[in-house]
Amino acid sequence: MGALRESVLRRIRPLHRKLRNQKVDLFFKLTGGQPAGSLLDVGGGAGIAGEFLKLYSLFGEVTVVNLQAVKLDLPGHSQLRTVVADGCNLPFAEREFDWVFSNAVVEHVGEWERQKAFAEEVRRVARKGYFVTTPNKYFPIEPHTLLRCYQFFPVSWQKRMARFSPGYLQQWEEIRLLSARQLHELFPEADVCSCGFPLWGNSLVAFYRS
Numbered sequence: 001m002g003a004l005r006e007s008v009l010r011r012i013r014p015l016h017r018k019l020r021n022q023k024v025d026l027f028f029k030l031t032g033g034q035p036a037g038s039l040l041d042v043g044g045g046a047g048i049a050g051e052f053l054k055l056y057s058l059f060g061e062v063t064v065v066n067l068q069a070v071k072l073d074l075p076g077h078s079q080l081r082t083v084v085a086d087g088c089n090l091p092f093a094e095r096e097f098d099w100v101f102s103n104a105v106v107e108h109v110g111e112w113e114r115q116k117a118f119a120e121e122v123r124r125v126a127r128k129g130y131f132v133t134t135p136n137k138y139f140p141i142e143p144h145t146l147l148r149c150y151q152f153f154p155v156s157w158q159k160r161m162a163r164f165s166p167g168y169l170q171q172w173e174e175i176r177l178l179s180a181r182q183l184h185e186l187f188p189e190a191d192v193c194s195c196g197f198p199l200w201g202n203s204l205v206a207f208y209r210s
Helices: 002-030 051-056 112-125 155-164 180-186
Strands: 037-043 061-066 080-084 099-105 126-135 192-197 203-209
Touching: 002 051, 002 099, 002 126, 002 192, 002 203, 037 080, 037 112, 037 192, 099 112, 112 180, 180 192, 180 203
Parallel strands: 037 061, 037 099, 061 080, 099 126
Antiparallel strands: 126 203, 192 203
């Protein structure tokens, strides 16, 4: 199974890079193409091939929050810092950052109440706006396992199915995918749209600009 998984991941890696770059381009488009000031990336990192470093390079100050320490290197950028913290309880002041960005994190934080806490924290610390993405619950291929309709099976079934995943998830963990309606409930002032594949978006975006 390990050899199959590595083969599958190697083949889809260029697609993942393309889809992540598409999100960065969409962020630039929605923010007017000239973001500046400070950026907070909740649960972020460089990406598969450094695609998010392109985003970081256009901000004067960048803070990246994760549950564990991550190492980031952006040559020529002296105002890049990493912070170990929980996205559901951010150690920052209200409206401390111009923009908040978060890619595919909210589905990992736990049950609905923690997802609400995560959303409230993003909204609390953002001054100009935010851009939060998550996989589309109703896209037929679950992105972590690459298994068809995995997200709709009971947890007891998921625990059995996860070991057959050819995707990134090699053992079961709690993942709570969201629908567009649920994402809008978490971010009521935001516009929610889909992105990714053209006919059936595999990702959802909650975007708000004050």
